Amino acid sequence: MRVLAGAERGYDRQMTAQTDHIMSPENTTPDALVARARALVPGLRERQRQTEQNGMILPEAIESFHAAGLYRILQPKHYGGYELGLDTFMRVAFEIASGCGSTGWVFSTGLQHQWQIGMYPPEAQAEVWKDNPTALAASSYAPTGVAIAEEGGFRAAGKWSFCSGVDICQWMILGIRIAPAKGADPTGVGFILVPRDDFRVEKNWEVLGLIGTGSNDVVVEDLFVPAHRMLTHEQAQSGKPPGAVINDGDLFKVPFFAAISNCLCAAILGMAQGALADYLADVKDRQTRGAAVGVVRSVADFMTIQLRVGEAAASIDAAQQLVLRDCRDIMNTIAAGNELTEAQRARNKGDLGFAVRLCVRAADLLFESAGGMGLYGHNRVQRGWRDIHSGAKHISMNWDAVGSLYGRIQLGLLPGPAQF
Secondary structure, three states, rough: OOHHHHHHHHOOOOHHHHHHHHHHHOOOOOHHHHHHHHHHHHHHOOOOHHHHHHOOOOOHHHHHHHOOOOHOOOOOHOOOOOOOOOHHHHHHHHHHHHHHHHHHHHHHHHHHHHHOOOOOOOHHHHHHHOOOOOOOOEEEEEEEEEEEEEOOOOEEEEEEEEEEEEHHEEEEEEEEEEOOOOOOOOOEEOOOOOOOOHHHHHHHHHHOOOOOHHHHEEEEEEEEEEEHEEEEEEHHOOOOHHHHHHHOOOHHOOOHHHOOHHHHHHHHHHHHHHHHHHHHHOOOEEEEEEEOOEEEHHHHOOOHHHHHHHHHHHHHHHHEEEEEEEHHHHHHHHOOOOOOOHHHHHHHHHHHHHHHHHHHHHHHHOOOOOOHHHHHHHHHHHHHHHHHHOOOOOHHHHHHHHHHHHHHHOOOOOOOOOOO
């Protein structure tokens, strides 16, 4: 089973000729990129606590992702990207998040923003990547700011929360309500692209889990945003965004809301994969003394532990396979020249939430039997438990919302206000 095999993962530096080929920068096949991500996991695991103490992703992690070409997976070919499928993105994100939850969350969201930036007009893409093809973006999608239309663009202002990775990005993608004129009520919604010099960060990320994501607030005050740095909801959902003029691959025909939540789910599922690996590494050496003097038993011999491990492993594997199937279905549907149906989109949303629910259950099963050592700050199982529960609080992963949406469509009812 793939997840269990990852429990004893180690990076053999005496690589065979075949492995050398996989790790070569020129090899950009999905399996090669997954292998490169997996090779970074031991270092990410060792830096978990430092990342959490820093309250932000460490520079060496970002540098290693760039060196491995991982940020290119969804980046347009026009700017040196690979434009691979959503399933490749998910598989790589699983591996990175298994090494460090906070790092995996920021990596996964930042990587998927490469896809979204490819939807913007060519002028915006050039501003982001022409002089710096490794530029990254963070985001906050809740439309808590307002952009007022004026000649040549918009006048924007607002404050946004949960800006994961803001400390390591060069751009922000911010949800915004669009007003046709000063004094008029907003009539539309979109996303503005804002360079680092044009926003201010307010440090307020004091939380239970995902501490290393540095998901602080961002403030924009009276900023002129050129028209080409606006992507409306309608454009993002159309399957024919402005960026398709230069990015005509299937990836950029996928409607925004059909895939954007994948980055959050992928990170959580990867965290669960890592928590299982950490638990197995810990439990194999744990021993307990019975009532009789001198009787020592391995904790792994207890059937209750075996059942917990079995259910957790099966849950994580099922969750990953479920969302990978949906990603492949999205890509195959678009490649065939078809549009995603309402039933597909609702199922996929529901499956993301259900997959996360499975992994929350897996994390609970493991942490509940971690023993007293699981309370220590250096313990990776408890860190995984905190990060998984924190990630699962995101509204896009809320089972009450996405599960009921899926159920409504199954029952033949209208979907309601949820975006999908």
